[in-house]
Amino acid sequence: MTNLHTNHRLTSIPAAAGQDGQLQQDLIDYVNYHISGRSLASLTEGAEEAEPAFAPLLQSDTVRAYRQECGGVITDMQQLEQLPGISQEWLNQLADTVAGLDSGKLRALAPQTTRHNRVDPYVNGPQCLDMLLGEIGKAERYIHLSVMLFFNDHSGNLIASGLLHALERGVEVRIMVNYTVTALGYGQNLEVGQFSKIAGRLEQAGAKLLDTFHSYYGAEEWAAKRKVLKSQGVPESILFLQDKVQEDVEVTGLNVIDHRKFMIVDGITSIIGSLNIGDQYTFATPIQEAPDQQVDGRPLGIPAREEEWHDGCFRIQGAVAQSLNAVFHSRWLLLGGDHFDLASTFYRPVVDYAFGEEECTLFASFPGNPVNLIQQYILDVITYAADETLIVNPYLIDQAFWDRLGEVGPERACHLTICNPLEVNDHPTNRAAVRSNMYVPFCNGVSFYDYSATERFSHWKIIYDHRAQAVFHGSYNINERSACHDYELGLLVKGRSLAEKVKHMIDYDLSVSRQITGKHEFFKHPWLHPSTYLNKATQNYT
Numbered sequence: 211m212t213n214l215h216t217n218h219r220l221t222s223i224p225a226a227a228g229q230d231g232q233l234q235q236d237l238i239d240y241v242n243y244h245i246s247g248r249s250l251a252s253l254t255e256g257a258e259e260a261e262p263a264f265a266p267l268l269q270s271d272t273v274r275a276y277r278q279e280c281g282g283v284i285t286d287m288q289q290l291e292q293l294p295g296i297s298q299e300w301l302n303q304l305a306d307t308v309a310g311l312d313s314g315k316l317r318a319l320a321p322q323t324t325r326h327n328r329v330d331p332y333v334n335g336p337q338c339l340d341m342l343l344g345e346i347g348k349a350e351r352y353i354h355l356s357v358m359l360f361f362n363d364h365s366g367n368l369i370a371s372g373l374l375h376a377l378e379r380g381v382e383v384r385i386m387v388n389y390t391v392t393a394l395g396y397g398q399n400l401e402v403g404q405f406s407k408i409a410g411r412l413e414q415a416g417a418k419l420l421d422t423f424h425s426y427y428g429a430e431e432w433a434a435k436r437k438v439l440k441s442q443g444v445p446e447s448i449l450f451l452q453d454k455v456q457e458d459v460e461v462t463g464l465n466v467i468d469h470r471k472f473m474i475v476d477g478i479t480s481i482i483g484s485l486n487i488g489d490q491y492t493f494a495t496p497i498q499e500a501p502d503q504q505v506d507g508r509p510l511g512i513p514a515r516e517e518e519w520h521d522g523c524f525r526i527q528g529a530v531a532q533s534l535n536a537v538f539h540s541r542w543l544l545l546g547g548d549h550f551d552l553a554s555t556f557y558r559p560v561v562d563y564a565f566g567e568e569e570c571t572l573f574a575s576f577p578g579n580p581v582n583l584i585q586q587y588i589l590d591v592i593t594y595a596a597d598e599t600l601i602v603n604p605y606l607i608d609q610a611f612w613d614r615l616g617e618v619g620p621e622r623a624c625h626l627t628i629c630n631p632l633e634v635n636d637h638p639t640n641r642a643a644v645r646s647n648m649y650v651p652f653c654n655g656v657s658f659y660d661y662s663a664t665e666r667f668s669h670w671k672i673i674y675d676h677r678a679q680a681v682f683h684g685s686y687n688i689n690e691r692s693a694c695h696d697y698e699l700g701l702l703v704k705g706r707s708l709a710e711k712v713k714h715m716i717d718y719d720l721s722v723s724r725q726i727t728g729k730h731e732f733f734k735h736p737w738l739h740p741s742t743y744l745n746k747a748t749q750n751y752t
Contacts (some may be wrong), residue, residue, distance in 0.1 A: 235412050236289055236308045239320035241293070242284050244268035245277050246586040253575040257610040264304060267295055281678035282587050283571050285323040296343055307414035314447025318540070321571045321583060321702070327528030328566025329708050330506065331683075333670070333715055334492035336406065337508050338485055338523050341364050341493065345475050349494045351556060352382035354474040354538045358422070358467065358685075360387045361488030363402045368494070369487055370408045374415050383417040384542060385409075388468060390423035393498040396490060420545045422468035425577075425697070426459045427452075431602070435546075442549060449538040451576060451693060459576030462695065466577040469685050469692065470699040471523075472534055477559050480531040482701050483523025484671040484685055491669065493518040500571065503718050505711045510718045512664045520661070520668040520719075524683055524701060532558060537699065568705035573684070575698045584686045584700050587692045588673070589614045595625040597677035600716050602629045604669050605637050607689035607745070612647035615656065624655035633662035639748055642741035663724035674716055679709040 245268050267273060272294045280289050291301070332338045346353060346369065353376060360366055387405055395403030409419050427435055436449055453464060472482040485491035495518060496673055497511040504510060513520055539552045550557065575582045585608070591599060592615055606612075606628070618626070632641055648658060661668040673682040684700025686692050703709075726732075736742045 214711065222547045225352065232313060233305065233309055234317055234733065236311065237305060238284055238287070239316040240291055240304070240308050240311070241268060241290060242277075243316070243320045243581070245274055245284070246583055248582050264307070267293075267300070270295070274590055275594045278590045279596075279677070280681045281675065282682070282702055283321050283323070283588060285569060285571060291603040306385040312447065314445055315450060317536075318447050318451060319579070321567060321570040321573045322533045322536075324529035324533060324563075325569050326564040326566060327526050327530050327568045327570045327703075329568045329570065329703050329705070330525045331522065331708065331711055331715065332483075332508070332522060333505075333522035334497050334511065334513065334586050335365070335489075335491060335518060335624040336496060338483075338521070339368070339492040339494055341523075341525055342369060342473070342481065343372050345473070345479055345481065346376055348479075349381045349475045350379075350493075351476045351559070352384070352474075354384050354535060356386040356422075356468070356473070356538055356541065357471050357486055358388050358469050359392045359486035359488060360385075360405050361392060361402045361436050361486070361490075362407055363489045364402045365492040365494055366402075366405075366408065366488050367584050369492070373412060373417065377412070377415040377417055383412065384538075384547065385412065385417060385419045386422050386468065386538075386541060386545070387419065388423045390466070396488070398648055401489065418548060419622070420542065420547050422541075424543065425466050425468055425545070426455060429456070429460070430656070432456050439543065443680070444543050449541060451540060452544045452707070454578035454580075455576065456578075459696065462650045464695050466692070466695055466697070468697040469538075469687075470697050471685050472538075472699060474531050474535050474538060475529050477535060477557050478527060478561060478563075480534045481523050482526070482684060482699065483521070483535065484683070485523055487520040490517065490519045491521050500718060500722075505714055510715060512722060513666050516665065518666070520664075520666055520670055522670050522672070522683070522715075524703070526568075526570060528568075528570070529563040530570045531574065537572070537574050541697070542615060568703050568708055571704075573700045573702065575686075575692075577695050577697065582693050582698075584684070585610065587682065587700075587702070588686075588688065591673060591675060591682075592618055592626060595620075595622045597625055597674065598627070598674075599625050600627045600629070600674040600713070602668070602670050602672045602679040602716060602719065603688045604631055604667070604671065605633065605640050605689045606630055607637070607643045607687075608693050609647075610693065611659055611688050612643070613650045614649065618651065618654065618656070620654045623651060626651075626655075627659065627720070629658040629659040629661055629668070629716065629723055631662045632660040634665060634667045636667060639745040640740070642665045642739075644747040645731070646732050646736035646739065646745060649736075651728060652726070652732055657724035658726045659720050660726060661719060661723045664722050667669075668719070670719075672712065672716070674709065674713050676713070677707070678704060679706045680704045681709050681712045683712075
């Protein structure tokens, strides 16, 4: 994209911007947050005065398109200098303003980038389970695990045994799980939902556990808890996150769910993805392998059993672990966990973090956040698609997604492909949402594949952007709960090697899916169909 102005290097920006890496990062964080369309005025003291000067440019369509051309996020000063329409004077004024803002809050809100990571993709139960057990088995210092569901079944107990062995070696273990939602079990089997049995064994061995079901405090309870946490040294940049959650629940009345799925081992290795722990996700049964289809020597295929879900995760070696640890740390403290020094060499070991070539940017969203950065990334991916873009997600319920997709003209729609388990799905209205909204995008050129042709459910959530050689993967569903009411996490990885591997994985999924070729499978007039109204009535709750 051609710039509207020729920019000079930042030689005349205030000295701190050239010498202070924190101010440079604050500039990038401020710009990324604003491009996503929202103000920092209510969150960061000093931001209100900046709004009139900077918001019109940063929220313009031209700037958003430029950022998507960069891969969906500004990650360095060179990209910042090349923003369309920017002038040296404008950038100097921005630096003066940002220098007075709360850096901690900016870090908590904006996507965080690290470089020189090594990222390896895993898909299907056996691969993911073996890798998880291997990393737990190698832990020497600590394991921090956050997952929505942890089932008391075969693979759940295998992972629990691995954690118990780690505890025996003297490894610190902290775990966050939603005990209440896990207790619902699956397949009409409540016994597999008894995580409390696993938790008891782990706690007896020395692990620390928290139930994320209790993510909201009563108003008086939070006021008292906030004072205690503040007196214990918990910074405002963490406390204000819970303030937003409290406000959200008070307004909507909806419960909040910690839907994130990640693990950190020794501050060096981390795992992030869309899978929970249990035989639906981390099953040990061999898959139905596809001959000659593999990535890094690991075969591609589909789950062998109907009750086993197609899903995946990334293992990352590098500084991403520190970004993830900061997310874990804030949630742990806000839920009442023990205090630990995130900056100590025990949790942040002094090692060479240059493990590979991938640039990784962590996106975190939470209930009540002024702007959901993950949702905005997805909306921009489809709005500015200029090359092959593949979207794999199990639930396509978010009306903002469908409204934006319906606005995309044929020149961009032709680059978009969606893969979704339309018929084999555990969500009651996913099919209705797709059929009620896909007609116009399909006529404009968006391709749609139904993974249900495999007779299996795909819980994988991943996006491939060929133009940027980037991949986005995490816990985020394309529904209203993920957009507005749940804690979510996603990782944007830029790097040709990983992008090609993930592209191969998705291409295999497309090859075993059914491509929909007739527009008659979608509703031209959705309001004539009763299922449309059921979807509308329940989309905020399911």
